[in-house]
Amino acid sequence: MLTERPITPSTLGVKDLPWQIEWDKDLCTQCGRCTSVCPVNAIELGVFRKREIKTPAGLRTKAENSYSIFYGIRQKTDPAYACIGCSMCNTVCPNNAIGPKRDETSDTLKFHNNRGGQPRTRGGRRNSGESLLDQIKFIRISMLTDPALDAGRHEFRLNTLLGRVQSPEESLKTYSEQGWKPPVREIYPMIIGGMSFGALSPNMWEGLQMGVAYLNEEMNMPVRISTGEGGCPPRLLRSRFLKYVILQIASGYFGWDEIIHAIPEMKVDPCAIEIKYGQGAKPGDGGLLMWYKVNKLIAAIRGVPERVSLPSPPTHQTQYSIEESVAKMIQSMSMAWGFRVPVYPKISASSTSLAVLNNLTRNPYAAGLAIDGEDGGTGAAYNVSMNHMGHPIASNLRDCYNALVTIGKQNELPLIAGGGIGKSGNLAANAAALIMLGASAVQVGKYVMQAGAGCLGSEKDRCNVCNIGVCPKGITSQDPRLYRRLDPEKVAERVVDFYLSFDTEIKKIIAPLGRSSALPVGMSDALGISDRAAADRLGIKYVV
Amino acid sequence: MCRLFALTSRDPISPMRAINALNVMKEGHDGSGVGLCLRGLGGRFEEEFEGCPILSGIFTESGLRRLEQYTMDHGFKSQYSILYTPDHEPPTGTPVRGTYAAIAYKVPRGWNDLTEAQQGQKLVQMRLDLKKMGEEEGDIMVFSFWPDTIIVKEVGDPLEIGEYLQLDANKNIYARRILAQGRQNTNYAINLYACHPFFIEGVASMTNGENTAFIPIKEYLQSRGVLGYSGYQSDSVVFTHIAHFVTKRLGLDIRAYKHVITPLSDLELEDHPDRDFLATIKKSCRKLAIDGPNCIIGTLDDGSMFMAQDRKKLRPGIVGGKDGIYGFSSEVCGLDAAIPDRDRTKDFQPMHLDTVIVGPDCKEISTCSQKDQLPRQL
Numbered sequence: 025m026l027t028e029r030p031i032t033p034s035t036l037g038v039k040d041l042p043w044q045i046e047w048d049k050d051l052c053t054q055c056g057r058c059t060s061v062c063p064v065n066a067i068e069l070g071v072f073r074k075r076e077i078k079t080p081a082g083l084r085t086k087a088e089n090s091y092s093i094f095y096g097i098r099q100k101t102d103p104a105y106a107c108i109g110c111s112m113c114n115t116v117c118p119n120n121a122i123g124p125k126r127d128e129t130s131d132t133l134k135f136h137n138n139r140g141g142q143p144r145t146r147g148g149r150r151n152s153g154e155s156l157l158d159q160i161k162f163i164r165i166s167m168l169t170d171p172a173l174d175a176g177r178h179e180f181r182l183n184t185l186l187g188r189v190q191s192p193e194e195s196l197k198t199y200s201e202q203g204w205k206p207p208v209r210e211i212y213p214m215i216i217g218g219m220s221f222g223a224l225s226p227n228m229w230e231g232l233q234m235g236v237a238y239l240n241e242e243m244n245m246p247v248r249i250s251t252g253e254g255g256c257p258p259r260l261l262r263s264r265f266l267k268y269v270i271l272q273i274a275s276g277y278f279g280w281d282e283i284i285h286a287i288p289e290m291k292v293d294p295c296a297i298e299i300k301y302g303q304g305a306k307p308g309d310g311g312l313l314m315w316y317k318v319n320k321l322i323a324a325i326r327g328v329p330e331r332v333s334l335p336s337p338p339t340h341q342t343q344y345s346i347e348e349s350v351a352k353m354i355q356s357m358s359m360a361w362g363f364r365v366p367v368y369p370k371i372s373a374s375s376t377s378l379a380v381l382n383n384l385t386r387n388p389y390a391a392g393l394a395i396d397g398e399d400g401g402t403g404a405a406y407n408v409s410m411n412h413m414g415h416p417i418a419s420n421l422r423d424c425y426n427a428l429v430t431i432g433k434q435n436e437l438p439l440i441a442g443g444g445i446g447k448s449g450n451l452a453a454n455a456a457a458l459i460m461l462g463a464s465a466v467q468v469g470k471y472v473m474q475a476g477a478g479c480l481g482s483e484k485d486r487c488n489v490c491n492i493g494v495c496p497k498g499i500t501s502q503d504p505r506l507y508r509r510l511d512p513e514k515v516a517e518r519v520v521d522f523y524l525s526f527d528t529e530i531k532k533i534i535a536p537l538g539r540s541s542a543l544p545v546g547m548s549d550a551l552g553i554s555d556r557a558a559a560d561r562l563g564i565k566y567v568v
Numbered sequence: 569m570c571r572l573f574a575l576t577s578r579d580p581i582s583p584m585r586a587i588n589a590l591n592v593m594k595e596g597h598d599g600s601g602v603g604l605c606l607r608g609l610g611g612r613f614e615e616e617f618e619g620c621p622i623l624s625g626i627f628t629e630s631g632l633r634r635l636e637q638y639t640m641d642h643g644f645k646s647q648y649s650i651l652y653t654p655d656h657e658p659p660t661g662t663p664v665r666g667t668y669a670a671i672a673y674k675v676p677r678g679w680n681d682l683t684e685a686q687q688g689q690k691l692v693q694m695r696l697d698l699k700k701m702g703e704e705e706g707d708i709m710v711f712s713f714w715p716d717t718i719i720v721k722e723v724g725d726p727l728e729i730g731e732y733l734q735l736d737a738n739k740n741i742y743a744r745r746i747l748a749q750g751r752q753n754t755n756y757a758i759n760l761y762a763c764h765p766f767f768i769e770g771v772a773s774m775t776n777g778e779n780t781a782f783i784p785i786k787e788y789l790q791s792r793g794v795l796g797y798s799g800y801q802s803d804s805v806v807f808t809h810i811a812h813f814v815t816k817r818l819g820l821d822i823r824a825y826k827h828v829i830t831p832l833s834d835l836e837l838e839d840h841p842d843r844d845f846l847a848t849i850k851k852s853c854r855k856l857a858i859d860g861p862n863c864i865i866g867t868l869d870d871g872s873m874f875m876a877q878d879r880k881k882l883r884p885g886i887v888g889g890k891d892g893i894y895g896f897s898s899e900v901c902g903l904d905a906a907i908p909d910r911d912r913t914k915d916f917q918p919m920h921l922d923t924v925i926v927g928p929d930c931k932e933i934s935t936c937s938q939k940d941q942l943p944r945q946l
Contacts, residue, residue: 164780166778166780173880178880179833181833185851185854189851189852189854190851190852191852192813192817192818192849192852192853193817193818194852195848195849195851195852196818196848196849196852198848199844199845199848208851210834429787429788429791430791431791432788432791432792432793433791434784434787434788434791434855435788435852435854435855537780538778538780538859538860538861539780539781539859540859540879540880541830541831541857541858541859541860541879542781542854542857542859544780544781544784545784546783546784546787547780547781547783547784548783549782549783
């Protein structure tokens with residue numbers, strides 16, 4: 025720091041930053057890779073001058089100053105350039121000479137990351153590592169009278185149904201009268217949740233689509249991926265792979281033109297249409313694609329000008345009530361594909377989830393309900409929304425499932441739960457817990473980025489710069505210099521890897537519970553938790 | 569694991585025959601309880617009181633008085649009853665309960681104007697009322713209230729209980745269709761309502777093993793709005809209710825039952841002649857799919873008896889007999905004890921796709937694989 029540097033209220037020292045760069049002068053070869061790779065320019069090359077006082081023995085000769093210079097790395101202390109701990113500098117360093125280190129005691133930056141009156145926006149997930157789903161245990165193990173099944177050898181049926189399933193009485197009536205049957209898709213119970221073309225880089229998107237296609241066509245797993253709002257590349261819309269895709273439309277209708285225009289040329293129907301009303305990470309808030317990421321390609325696909333921020337409003341503005349909105353949107357989307365495609369809304373978990381669900385139960389065209397809990401991730405949201413708003417998924421989902429049980433429609437309207445599944449890496453256990461609480465399927469986004477592409481974001485405020493298009497791994501960036509770091513083939517490979525391991529793990533959970541011939545939706549007697557209040561709230565066993 | 573034994577015969581036979589068969593399978597059950605369902609009754613119930621609803625249960629003295637008051641209030645008059653109050657020491661583990669009763673009632677005036685369904689509803693409602701009354705005071709336990717049906721349940725070893733209740737002595741409880749279960753009490757507390765066989769509106773069944781899909785199926789059945797889908801104290805009661813739901817509510821043949829509880833895989837359905845129908849059932853009834861391991865033996869209102877297995881066939885089961893009498897057993901030794909002079913080469917052990925049915929004529933065993941074409945259902 026320069027001696028004449030003014031000290032203002034926002035002046036910070038390196039110590040005030042949550043992440044500090046540790047740089048070893050002796051190991052550094054001064055190649056400069058670390059500074060060039062740093063997504064937030066937290067470090068820069070520095071020229072340091074060193075003054076040494078040489079004091080000879082005796083009194084005859086005076087002490088001398090000797091000056092030398094050396095080159096090194098300097099960390100900036102300006103809050104705008106604070107290190108985000110992504111560790112890309114370490115990743116590219118040939119000698120392991122540099123790396124960020126978290127200082128748990130430094131939290132001063134929190135008070136300064138709203139300069140210019142702009143509250144902080146970021147991507148990622150809530151800055152909270154705890155997860156109720158991780159506390160749930162599976163306790164109904166068949167040991168004594170009934171042999172547990174062998175996860176490796178028995179046949180398992182893990183697929184679930186997406187779409188309105190008629191009750192036995194109704195379906196037999198429809199069958200005998202040859203009436204209209206609501207479209208139902210048999211899918212794998214873990215869906216890749218909506219991450220839009222715009223939020224993700226083209227390479228990431230391509231990788232995911234390739235992985236999904238491989239899982240379907242080579243591994244016989246009917247995995248589905250939601251597009252998120254923002255449209256779909258025209259070539260995909262006109263390809264046979266569209267059947268693996270759930271097209272999302274949100275209140276911004278971004279990219280919807282492209283989809284509508286492609287309908288006559290679609291070779292196959294999409295798997296389903298998801299109408300997005302809300303996201304768990306920013307409940308009651310709209311989508312937000314910040315201007316950094318709206319490049320020529322994204323602008324073209326979304327049908328908007330380049331380099332403008334694209335917030336979609338929190339409600340579907342052409343309709344003035346949720347009843348009207350749900351009914352109209354579902355009706356018109358169903359009609360667009362000749363009532364051959366399931367259409368369902370996605371909402372943030374909230375106190376009004378039940379109201380939306382009640383609406384859907386009376387709508388014969390509603391194909392399900394996706395509920396996104398507070399731990400869901402996002403590409404961009406205000407820090408305050410992400411950290412402090414939203415409803416946990418477990419109790420919200422349970423309430424919805426119980427509401428369906430009360431009216432006898434638990435078979436009919438599938439619930440898709442999302443938000444925080446695999447937050448601590450326990451993907452299969454979290455998914456199984458939610459399925460047993462009543463979800464027909466789960467959706468994951470963040471885990472896909474972390475496992476599929478090496479996303480560095482964490483729930484301790486590491487990285488989380490998806491919003492400004494500088495993703496150090498090239499996952500959420502629209503800058504070719506960044507996203508070419510990501511090899512789509514490798515992403516596809518990883519997606520296949522974690523799906524297969526999920527498949528094995530989920531079998532390892534449900535086989536000892538004695539389930540194999542159907543997904544254990546609502547098998548709440550299998551669940552236990554050591555938290556009395558949580559056990560009572562969820563209607564599961566209290567075990568200590 | 570429980571042991572099951574059922575007999576279907578052209579002529580009424582003693583329930584002790586089934587209990588003896590359970591006794592030879594004793595290694596397979598711990599004798600913690602026995603349940604008996606008798607249908608196609610002989611003796612006076614057949615000759616003089618055919619069609620009269622019969623209430624079976626256990627009552628204390630005050631319970632009997634309350635029962636009398638209740639039935640009178642509903643216009644039911646008792647016509648004939650078999651009341652047995654043991655005066656000797658019960659076997660070890662069996663409590664002294666009072667009177668074991670099977671009472672045939674004359675129905676109130678105007679009853680015949682009701683439809684069959686309405687009559688059924690009334691009987692189910694009365695049974696539920698009585699059960700509730702009994703649970704409040706602990707003086708009444710009812711197991712069934714239906715024409716031509718007697719159900720006996722008790723805690724203890726089947727053979728000892730059979731002798732204690734002198735089941736051999738009274739020819740009026742000889743029956744054509746007998747379901748008997750020797751219980752192994754593992755998962756649940758001893759509760760007579762949890763003891764098999766279970767009965768609802770002419771459909772009775774018993775099951776061994778465990779049903780890991782119990783909670784979702786229970787919740788689903790309870791939400792169907794069917795009177796009598798309640799009191800789930802055992803994880804097997806759902807099998808009876810599913811059979812009732814399939815045959816009575818959906819109006820399907822019993823051969824469709826197996827398609828509901830253990831649907832075929834998509835691959836197997838591809839070439840099936842009833843592909844569309846079965847796919848419809850598979851989707852809409854998927855909440856009723858069981859996961860086993862179970863062997864289910866049941867009997868229907870028309871007098872037929874059936875056996876089916878879980879998808880993986882993790883429980884044994886065998887059916888055999890001769891013209892006039894057939895047995896359904898957990899083990900072949902039980903069958904040997906009950907019908908020793910049958911042609912053993914014609915014994916049939918249903919596998920994971922099969923349903924075995926013996927009609928009320930007790931003429932032959934008919935088997936039905938899930939891969940076979942079903943009779944036209946709708």
